[in-house]
Amino acid sequence: MEFFLDTANINSIKKGIEYYPISGVTTNPTIISREKTNFIELLKNIKSILGNNKSLHVQALGTNAKNIIEEAFYINELLGDNVYIKIPVIPEGIKAMKSLSEKNIKITATAVFTPQQGLIAAKSGATYVAPYVNRIDNISGNGINVINEMYKLFEAEKTQAKILAASFKNVEQIHKASLAGAHSATIPLELMEYLIFHPLTDVSVENFIKDWEDLYGKDKTLLP
Numbered sequence: 556m557e558f559f560l561d562t563a564n565i566n567s568i569k570k571g572i573e574y575y576p577i578s579g580v581t582t583n584p585t586i587i588s589r590e591k592t593n594f595i596e597l598l599k600n601i602k603s604i605l606g607n608n609k610s611l612h613v614q615a616l617g618t619n620a621k622n623i624i625e626e627a628f629y630i631n632e633l634l635g636d637n638v639y640i641k642i643p644v645i646p647e648g649i650k651a652m653k654s655l656s657e658k659n660i661k662i663t664a665t666a667v668f669t670p671q672q673g674l675i676a677a678k679s680g681a682t683y684v685a686p687y688v689n690r691i692d693n694i695s696g697n698g699i700n701v702i703n704e705m706y707k708l709f710e711a712e713k714t715q716a717k718i719l720a721a722s723f724k725n726v727e728q729i730h731k732a733s734l735a736g737a738h739s740a741t742i743p744l745e746l747m748e749y750l751i752f753h754p755l756t757d758v759s760v761e762n763f764i765k766d767w768e769d770l771y772g773k774d775k776t777l778l779p
């Protein structure tokens with residue numbers, strides 16, 4: 556499974572890509588507004604940190620296809636390679652996806668709450684489709700079931716689109732999403748850190764060091 560950072564915070568992005576196997580960064584208007592800064596400069600800064608090997612996903616604000624398409628070309632031109640335009644799965648968004656995918660603009664379909672929304676986006680040219688796990692759970696739905704049914708639909712229909720599961724609030728949701736067929740997950744840095752954390756791992760490391768130091772002395776590593 557691919558991991559993405561769901562943040563526009565520069566410190567989180569720098570730390571995330573230094574420590575973890577991160578494939579890219581996803582943003583949305585809310586995430587960008589949290590940084591309270593010039594969004595174009597922010598996006599350029601993020602892009603320069605990511606380079607061309609990691610992808611950057613930027614959401615269009617337009618609510619009609621024409622505006623979405625214009626924003627998509629602008630952002631694509633501004634930021635260069637490996638940029639995905641996030642487009643909500645409203646009818647105007649689907650119309651924009653069909654048009655943009657024919658012109659080789661990369662698309663991440665977003666604000667996805669049902670498997671059929673995901674399938675329609677996939678058939679309209681989206682490379683990634685982002686179901687919102689926690690937001691589904693919060694209205695007494697089952698985000699993991701949505702992912703699993705979407706996965707089965709994508710397999711049955713032989714679509715090339717990948718499920719980029721989003722809106723996570725805990726590691727159990729991420730784990731179950733990966734088992735349910737999510738090809739990728741976008742998460743805040745804090746959840747990435749929780750994914751790797753286990754108290755027994757830390758206790759084990761402490762005990763290894765203690766046993767070693769008891770015999771070989773403090774700060775003695777394997778190095779000569």
Ligand SMILES: O=C[C@H](O)COP(=O)(O)O
Nearest residue numbers: 561582583690721722723
């Ligand atoms: O853009 C997608 C985000 O992952 C949504 O996450 P959120 O439900 O925590 O706002």
